[in-house]
Amino acid sequence: xxxxxxxxxxxxxxxxxxxxxxxxxxxxxxxxxxxxxxxxxxxxxxxxxxxxxxxxxxxxxxxxxxxxxxxxxxxxxxxxxxxxxxxxxxxxxxxxxxxxxxxxxxxxxxxxxxxxxxxxxxxxxxxxxxxxxxxxxxxxxxxxxxxxxxxxxxxxxxxxxxxxxxxx
Numbered sequence: 001x002x003x004x005x006x007x008x009x010x011x012x013x014x015x016x017x018x019x020x021x022x023x024x025x026x027x028x029x030x031x032x033x034x035x036x037x038x039x040x041x042x043x044x045x046x047x048x049x050x051x052x053x054x055x056x057x058x059x060x061x062x063x064x065x066x067x068x069x070x071x072x073x074x075x076x077x078x079x080x081x082x083x084x085x086x087x088x089x090x091x092x093x094x095x096x097x098x099x100x101x102x103x104x105x106x107x108x109x110x111x112x113x114x115x116x117x118x119x120x121x122x123x124x125x126x127x128x129x130x131x132x133x134x135x136x137x138x139x140x141x142x143x144x145x146x147x148x149x150x151x152x153x154x155x156x157x158x159x160x161x162x163x164x165x166x167x168x
Contacts, residue, residue, distance in 0.1 A: 024048045025067075039064040040081065049091055058086035058106070065089040071096050075122075078105030078131070090115030090137070099123040103131045103150075111137025111156065119144030135160050143167065 017036040024037070024047040036055040039045050045060055049068015056072050058064040059081035066089040073096030078084035082105040090112030095101075101108075101122040108131070110117045116137040125147050127133070134153040135141050141158065145165035152167070154160040 020045065020047070038080075046089075049089075052096065054096075058084050060084055061106070063087055066091045066093070070094070072099070073097065074100045074102070076102040076104065077108055078103070082106070085109065087112075087136075088117050090117055092117060093120045095120050095122050101125045101127070103127045103133070105131060107132040107134055107153075109134040109136045111135060111139075111141055113138040113156075115139070116141035116158075118142055119146055121146075 015034045017038055019038045019040055021041040023045055034054050036057060037053055038057040038059060039047060040059040042062065044062045045064045046067045047064060049066055049070050052071040053073065055074040055076065057076045057079060059078065061081060061083050063085040065087040069092045071094045075086070077086045079102060084106035087109045099122050103126065105128065110119065116139045127147060127150055129150050132151040132153055133147065133149050134155060135143050136155050137158065138156045139158045141156070141160050143154070143160050143162045145163050145167055148168045
């Protein structure tokens, strides 16, 4: 806060882990380097967008929601806290080089009330049995045929249309 730019600076170096129990708002500079951001709060969390996350983890049963478009190399949902929820908040996720999605336990939601996001082009997709991918936009949304879903939920007030191909 305040007018001191250094007060709005978060910098990682090395392979450390930043455990967030609250929100990660807008800061002047955020560099994740080779580190991990682990959202493990007990109340709903919102994390800053326009950042590049090396490893982003959602370990929160009430949900972690992106606050803006982001680049994520590895997204892991529920590796520590079962039944965790990650919401893209209607913001585009650009997978980083050699990207990995680990949907270990819980739900991965795409879209928001007013924005229809699509399935990111994850290089590797590890989707554990019993987990859920939800297309939750309130506007028309394309459903990807790329991943093999364990559970697929379609919700929101508008049409969900599978892309060309077969849903599995």
